Amino acid sequence: MTRLIADISMSLDGYVAGPNATLEEPLGEGGERLHEWIFKLESWRAPHGLEGGEINANDEVVAETLRATGAVIMGRRMFSGGSGPWETDPNSRGWWGDNPPFGVPVFVLTHHSRDPLPLEGTTFTFVTDGIEPALDQARAVAGDKDVFIGGGASVVQQYLNAGHLDELQVHVAPMLLGSGVRLLDGLDPTIRLEGTRVISSPDVTHLRYQVVR
Amino acid sequence: MTRLIADISMSLDGYVAGPNATLEEPLGEGGERLHEWIFKLESWRAPHGLEGGEINANDEVVAETLRATGAVIMGRRMFSGGSGPWETDPNSRGWWGDNPPFGVPVFVLTHHSRDPLPLEGTTFTFVTDGIEPALDQARAVAGDKDVFIGGGASVVQQYLNAGHLDELQVHVAPMLLGSGVRLLDGLDPTIRLEGTRVISSPDVTHLRYQVVR
Numbered sequence: 001m002t003r004l005i006a007d008i009s010m011s012l013d014g015y016v017a018g019p020n021a022t023l024e025e026p027l028g029e030g031g032e033r034l035h036e037w038i039f040k041l042e043s044w045r046a047p048h049g050l051e052g053g054e055i056n057a058n059d060e061v062v063a064e065t066l067r068a069t070g071a072v073i074m075g076r077r078m079f080s081g082g083s084g085p086w087e088t089d090p091n092s093r094g095w096w097g098d099n100p101p102f103g104v105p106v107f108v109l110t111h112h113s114r115d116p117l118p119l120e121g122t123t124f125t126f127v128t129d130g131i132e133p134a135l136d137q138a139r140a141v142a143g144d145k146d147v148f149i150g151g152g153a154s155v156v157q158q159y160l161n162a163g164h165l166d167e168l169q170v171h172v173a174p175m176l177l178g179s180g181v182r183l184l185d186g187l188d189p190t191i192r193l194e195g196t197r198v199i200s201s202p203d204v205t206h207l208r209y210q211v212v213r
Numbered sequence: 214m215t216r217l218i219a220d221i222s223m224s225l226d227g228y229v230a231g232p233n234a235t236l237e238e239p240l241g242e243g244g245e246r247l248h249e250w251i252f253k254l255e256s257w258r259a260p261h262g263l264e265g266g267e268i269n270a271n272d273e274v275v276a277e278t279l280r281a282t283g284a285v286i287m288g289r290r291m292f293s294g295g296s297g298p299w300e301t302d303p304n305s306r307g308w309w310g311d312n313p314p315f316g317v318p319v320f321v322l323t324h325h326s327r328d329p330l331p332l333e334g335t336t337f338t339f340v341t342d343g344i345e346p347a348l349d350q351a352r353a354v355a356g357d358k359d360v361f362i363g364g365g366a367s368v369v370q371q372y373l374n375a376g377h378l379d380e381l382q383v384h385v386a387p388m389l390l391g392s393g394v395r396l397l398d399g400l401d402p403t404i405r406l407e408g409t410r411v412i413s414s415p416d417v418t419h420l421r422y423q424v425v426r
Contacts, residue, residue, distance in 0.1 A: 012383070012397060012406060012420070012422070013227065013397035013398070013400055014226065014227040014395075014397065018402075030402055170225070172420065174406040174407060174408040174422055175402075175405070175406060176397065176400045176401070176402055176404050176406065177402050178399065178400050178401060178402035179399075179402075182227075184225060184226035184227065184389065185226070186391065186392075187226055187389045187391045188389070188391060189231075189243055189388075189389055189390050189391035189392075191389050192388070193225060193387040193388060193389065194387060194415070195387040195413070195414075195415050195416075195418065198411060198413035198418050200408070200411035200413075202407070202408050203408075205408065205411050205418075205420060207225070207385065207418060209225070209387055
């Protein structure tokens with residue numbers, strides 16, 4: 001069976017987005033800074049149609065996750081880029097444009113039913129009956145690869161609290177956001193974590209945990 | 214001039230204490246688990262009058278901080294073990310007993326004026342006129358060593374937001390508390406951090422940051 005993985009950038013004070021997200025600034029004020037470490041990497045630039053980029057230990061962490069990913073699950077706001085018109089418009093392509101960077105099937109958790117949206121390299125499938133059916137569908141297409149939770153925070157929290165998450169990798173950026181959306185909020189304190197790997201550079205520290213059942 | 218250091222254990226979800234602290238459980242429900250990694254170390258056991266203990270990389274991280282510390286600043290609740298009778302009783306010795314483990318002068322931030330309390334190896338001095346006067350007094354006795362913020366979270370936050378903190382070391386325990394007291398809350402997002410060292414073991418990951426001015 002495939003594993004369910006969450007893998008996300010977080011500020012040292014625990015935020016995955018800044019306050020006051022908009023369509024233009026879907027990660028909120030200051031939130032883009034969380035991802036500065038990744039924008040310069042070859043493994044991130046290639047699927048976004050950009051040439052060049054650094055090849056280093058951070059790059060290998062990202063490349064490793066991309067290689068292992070067979071399907072993605074995301075929340076409706078990550079699809080639509082916030083609570084703008086794309087969230088409920090059944091004809092919208094969402095925030096990601098005609099050529100999304102995922103390269104694998106994406107399952108969007110939403111309350112708004114709509115037909116699948118096939119785009120170049122990705123089909124977005126909209127799942128309205130909850131996190132377990134979305135996980136079942138994602139597992140079915142992932143083959144022997146992993147299912148990757150793209151975000152946001154509440155999606156990670158739901159899968160963690162429901163006992164479905166196998167691995168959590170947090171990329172801790174050396175910065176404070178002060179306010180915004182916290183990744184690890186309202187979690188069940190009986191969940192057990194086991195640290196399995198730490199990779200560090202001045203730009204970012206990758207903390208990987210296995211969720212112990 | 215001495216540096217001002219904060220050095221504290223935190224759960225992956227950002228808590229330095231669990232909910233519902235009491236005199237018997239001053240770190241709140243589940244909060245003791247944050248410190249399991251340190252209780253077994255030689256460098257922690259010796260100042261607490263306990264023999265034996267592990268000597269390893271975690272131990273050296275703790276020993277290094279203890280060697281460098283010339284004075285400690287703490288909040289009144291850390292002195293009194295919560296908001297019990299020791300907080301305001303001018304005759305109390307506080308939570309730490311007759312033989313506190315600090316080995317250097319301790320300055321307690323409080324609104325309750327009282328005379329200094331000399332105990333074995335430590336004198337507690339009570340400072341009622343704010344964080345800067347407490348820092349000045351601590352620096353004066355620290356010599357060429359560091360001033361160490363013992364906690365709690367709000368004391369760390371006040372010194373960070375006021376621009377006085379030089380170094381923050383967070384010992385991330387592989388656990389979730391779900392609720393309680395967050396270390397990094399309400400901080401100024403313009404504060405810049407620079408990662409200076411990561412030391413990791415299965416028990417704990419030590420993330421050290423310099424605060425950039």
